[in-house]
Amino acid sequence: MTDHAETTIQRILASETFRCAAGVLAAEHDRTVEDIIRLTEIESPSFNEAVRARTWFDMARTHGLSDLEIDAEGNVTGIRRGIGNGPLICVAAHLDTVFPAGTDVKVRREGTKLFAPGIGDDTRSLAVLLAWLRAMDAAGIDTRADILFVADVGEEGAGDLRGMRHLFQHGRYKDRISTFITVDSPNMERIVTGGVGSKRYRITFKAPGGHSFGAFGVVNPLFAMADAISRLGRVPVPTEPKTTYSASVTGGGTSINSIPNLVWTEFDLRSESIRELAALEERFLEIIHAAVAAENDIRSTRNGPVTVEISPIGDRPAGHTGEAHELVRFAQAAIKAKGYETRFEASSTDANIPMSMGIPAIRIGSGGTGAREHSLDEWIDVEPDASLRGMEAGLATLLAVAGVV
16 A cells, blocks of 8 residues: 555656656756865865855856845755745755865766765765756745745764754754755665754863872872773663763873873764663763762872863754654655655764754755765766756755645
């Protein structure tokens, strides 16, 4: 028996207007590839996305979006008007990459493969959004809902989803968006329906310090830090829902013959569950204070004790969109109709923010294939057949959600 989602997708894919849109995607594939290359070769580390944002703004301006602007946080937003008074559907791709300023982002081409840092995560998706707009306009496709197109900042790492936070909590559309799709990385088979939450901390341990020989016996903040890391490493966490922790980056100290007066470590705590993440965070903070107390008990505090500074540096909320929700069913039906095997996953993406607010949200791919994300040898394949198959699946998903007329 065919369900509503499958019927809707089949109707869209069989329609003359969609076939026309698919033809436009194919005819303009080279232009899409050129857009990918142009955008990739603009450095865009988190917190420094302005040049790429302005470029995408200028590219989008030729596509007839209304209310096109760069908001206070740096997101580029624009509306493709629907014909009714339906809800506002948001589709987004992120502008930032994990690579610092000065990284060589020149695209190297080998056949249909393009190599460059950030080219798949998430620059390809920025170009795909533009391709969808061109195809919809050329085919004369109308939707009941307005569609908000967003090129957002701060998805990666320390960016901490700042673009999405602004969009949903402070931006002009914050109370209007009813459904959210983020297009992130090429893979079409993985539909992200779960938002992995994270808590990130920089913990700084301080003490008076001293000569490693002459002051031996006084408290050492590095011992306290090592004790805290060791204690955390023994904390049991569930595999379902998946919950993890890591001591990730560390530094401090003065010289090899000095008891340090300051050391620090950055920690990453994650879970698919809001409850498990909160429990892990509580246990982590208990461990930090216990390790400091233990060091102050074991060694002399005659020159002063070990103290600790706890600085939150990241907070990504967890969330989930039910697999039975119409949004998920549309995406699954469209992607399956184009020959992919689908699976549901949890990840940390821009969709975390709306998910955490109870707004239906998913992540889908941009089409084609690629690998080595977050590495200098990241690549995508722009072979037309595979690329277009994924782009058509994504476009069909968007049209189903927006209510194609």
